[in-house]
Amino acid sequence: MRAIVSACLLGAPVRYDGGSKLNAAVAELASKLEVIRVCPEGSSGLPVPRPPAEQRDGRVWLQDGTDVTLQFEHGADIAFEAARRSGAPLAVLKAKSPSCGVHLIYDGTYTGRVIKGEGVLARRLEKEGICVVTEKTVESCKPSVEHPVAIVLGSGLGHLGQLVKPVRRIDYHDIEGFPQSARPIAGHSFEATVGSIDDVPVIVYPGRIHLYQGYSAAEVTSLVRHAFRLGCRDIIFACATGAVPGNAHKGLGIITDQINLTGRNPLADWDELRDVDTPFVDMSTAYSPYLRTIARGVADDLGIAVEEGVLAGVLGPSFETPAEVAALGKLGVSYTGMSTVNEVIMARALGMNVLGLTLAANDAGAADTTHETVLAEAKKHGSDFESLVRGVLHLL
Ligand code: SF4
Known part of the structure; x- marks a missing residue:
């Protein structure tokens, strides 16, 4: 079985701050599947490290006020194409991210609050009929x-x-x-x-x-x-x-x-x-x-x-x-x-x-x-x- 997985959940140093955080439950699941790693933010061409990004009013902003919606869409295009080509029926994406978040995303205030909404990539995958979940689902079913x-x-x-x-x-x-x-x-x-x-x-x-x-x-x-x-x-x-x-x-x-x-x-x-x-x-x-x-x-x-x-x-x-x-x-x-x-x-x-x-x-x-x-x-x-x-x- 194939699955699309956010690269940062597997410990890849692709986060906006250059850090990485392995999720043990997702890593264990990934070890049993054929995994397509994606990182739309990494594919967007934005520099790392850089200020964190959040969604507000349907657009994506860096904390310093830069509008990076186009870059995020470009990164999502690249990740989506890889996902679509793979034919994977499942995607496990990092919760709350403006790219990968599912049903809840950071609200653009940089306070850790979340609002209803989809990450730029998550929205596209769901539209394609792919089952998109976060690491929370994998953890709760373990x-x-x-x-x-x-x-x-x-x-x-x-x-x-x-x-x-x-x-x-x-x-x-x-x-x-x-x-x-x-x-x-x-x-x-x-x-x-x-x-x-x-x-x-x-x-x-x-x-x-x-x-x-x-x-x-x-x-x-x-x-x-x-x-x-x-x-x-x-x-x-x-x-x-x-x-x-x-x-x-x-x-x-x-x-x-x-x-x-x-x-x-x-x-x-x-x-x-x-x-x-x-x-x-x-x-x-x-x-x-x-x-x-x-x-x-x-x-x-x-x-x-x-x-x-x-x-x-x-x-x-x-x-x-x-x-x-x-x-x-x-x-x-x-x-x-x-x-x-x-x-x-x-x-x-x-x-x-x-x-x-x-x-x-x-x-x-x-x-x-x-x-x-x-x-x-x-x-x-x-x-x-x-x-x-x-x-x-x-x-x-
Ligand atoms: S949440 Fe998605 S876009 Fe952000 S670092 Fe992780 S894989 Fe990349």
């Missing part, structure tokens, strides 16, 4: 023993749990909020494993409960709150779904967004919100663009066929009618399933980074779909699914 990656597995995908080098096991019935009476359906198991996969700290939950079994949205999201309390910041949800004909095919998919058609929302249960800052949660990027891009890159590198699309979460347990499938297709839905959407809402309310993977095990609305055919299809794609998850863990 797992550790204190911050393991949570992996919640759906029907037929629980075998991934066998890859875990276990440290301890947790019976779901010992998890706060998990219903004591719940028993696993076929293809699920109710014992979480804390440990590591390929030396990456993880907690794997190899099964879940569903709204259609009569449980509340608060109960089905109890595993998410448990993961959060154990320190997890990244959470990978995997679920079996139906592929909506015309929008997706059977096989593996990366979930890009969701439509919650279950009629439930875990944030409407005010008793379960003690870890949540506000129930009015921003869902504009519910599925982390960074994690999605990493997953796509891993799939492409490994030659694993993966599609991408929107998940519609329905209550179930009956499968969809032809009319419902047609309606979902018109709504732009690729996958339909009976889990995940409420869990993703809870995870976002807790500030967790979400990756959603799905195995479309049947065509939505197909007459011959049974729980057994879903499990059989899951088995067929099991090894690709495992490789995809391991590849993602390797890059975090």
